[in-house]
Amino acid sequence: MFSSNSLNDRLLFAVPKKGRLHQACLDLLSGSDIQFHRHSRLDIALVKNHPLALVFLPAADIPTFVGEGRVDLGITGRDQVAEHECVVPPTATTGVEEVLDLEFGKCKLQVQTPVQGTLTKPEDLIGKNVVTSFTNLTEQYFRKLEAEQSGEAVNSEAKLKTKIKYVGGSVEAACALGVADGIVDLVESGETMRAAGLTAIATVVESSAILIKSKHPKDPKLVDLIAARIKGVITAQKYVLCTYNIERSKLPEARKITPGRRAPTTSALEEQGWVAVSVMVLIKEIAVVMDKLTEAGACDILVTKIANSRTL
Numbered sequence: 001m002f003s004s005n006s007l008n009d010r011l012l013f014a015v016p017k018k019g020r021l022h023q024a025c026l027d028l029l030s031g032s033d034i035q036f037h038r039h040s041r042l043d044i045a046l047v048k049n050h051p052l053a054l055v056f057l058p059a060a061d062i063p064t065f066v067g068e069g070r071v072d073l074g075i076t077g078r079d080q081v082a083e084h085e086c087v088v089p090p091t092a093t094t095g096v097e098e099v100l101d102l103e104f105g106k107c108k109l110q111v112q113t114p115v116q117g118t119l120t121k122p123e124d125l126i127g128k129n130v131v132t133s134f135t136n137l138t139e140q141y142f143r144k145l146e147a148e149q150s151g152e153a154v155n156s157e158a159k160l161k162t163k164i165k166y167v168g169g170s171v172e173a174a175c176a177l178g179v180a181d182g183i184v185d186l187v188e189s190g191e192t193m194r195a196a197g198l199t200a201i202a203t204v205v206e207s208s209a210i211l212i213k214s215k216h217p218k219d220p221k222l223v224d225l226i227a228a229r230i231k232g233v234i235t236a237q238k239y240v241l242c243t244y245n246i247e248r249s250k251l252p253e254a255r256k257i258t259p260g261r262r263a264p265t266t267s268a269l270e271e272q273g274w275v276a277v278s279v280m281v282l283i284k285e286i287a288v289v290m291d292k293l294t295e296a297g298a299c300d301i302l303v304t305k306i307a308n309s310r311t312l
């Protein structure tokens with residue numbers, strides 16, 4: 001059990017308790033050496049090696065807790081922050097600040113309609129039934145669309161013609177069940193959308209997981225340390241370390257292929273006129289980089305995984 005006293009001196013860090021972002025967040029915490037033991041059923045876990053406590057919350061609630069300053073740090077989707085800020089705009093003291101794009105949980109919130117139907121543009125849904133879990137963003141989107149169509153200024157007091165209904169999940173079923181003419185839901189691979197016989201006709205927002213902080217966190221130094229560790233893990237996941245040997249005369253060409261994040265590290269080999277190069281390369285580019293290096297005369301090319309990093 002935790003008393004509010006046992007949390008008083010700890011920085012609070014909110015993490016999605018379930019859903020698409022949960023496991024990736026646990027992996028990030030482990031890569032950042034944030035050690036904790038979560039008791040089954042408890043949504044608060046004390047961190048053993050930092051004055052920090054993790055709070056496991058629904059991704060949708062994290063912007064509220066961080067925005068009000070009840071929790072200092074959090075991970076959630078950019079879509080959830082946007083949904084929250086539609087109704088609770090940030091002020092000088094409240095609201096969240098984005099610290100880092102975590103580059104996972106990438107998806108788009110899209111307007112979708114049945115493939116075999118006549119609703120092919122978002123304007124076609126004006127005055128119709130739209131079902132979503134993101135009612136605030138959807139309302140904002142259709143309010144703007146309705147204003148554009150009528151040629152009037154956006155009026156947040158005016159009654160919307162489009163009927164927006166909330167459902168908490170399985171949004172894609174709403175059209176087939178006759179509850180909606182269109183939906184606004186998240187799309188990543190598009191599999192769910194296609195399986196439900198829907199197609200995307202517009203994008204409301206693009207999202208990925210982000211690290212957010214409150215405007216006045218309890219321990220700003222610890223916030224910076226956690227952010228630096230998480231950034232190190234994210235960078236390590238994106239890059240590999242590539243080392244190779246090359247004749248010094250061919251180095252300028254090789255440097256063009258592998259410029260590195262700042263510059264490649266080179267050291268002289270015992271063999272006259274040769275150098276060894278060590279450089280970070282994006283994982284998604286490494287195969288092509290190796291081909292090009294070979295063509296440029298590099299040899300003994302080795303690629304190593306990076307377990308962690310601390311770079312600028």
Ligand SMILES: Nc1ncnc2c1ncn2[C@@H]1O[C@H](COP(=O)(O)OP(=O)(O)OP(=O)(O)O)[C@@H](O)[C@H]1O
Nearest residue numbers: 018019020021059077079080105106107186188207
């Ligand atoms: N298919 C997806 N691909 C990538 N990211 C997604 C996807 N679906 C959701 N997300 C991201 O994860 C966040 C949480 O969504 P998710 O549906 O997992 O939450 P939940 O409602 O808490 O969980 P559950 O759906 O299991 O009840 C979303 O706001 C979005 O940022």
Ligand SMILES: O=P(O)(O)OC[C@H]1O[C@H](OP(=O)(O)OP(=O)(O)O)[C@H](O)[C@@H]1O
Nearest residue numbers: 169170171186187188189190191192193
């Ligand atoms: O484009 P895809 O890769 O198919 O992903 C999109 C689906 O993922 C999310 O739902 P999730 O599976 O998390 O469950 P939910 O419907 O209960 O929210 C989202 O709401 C879509 O339904």
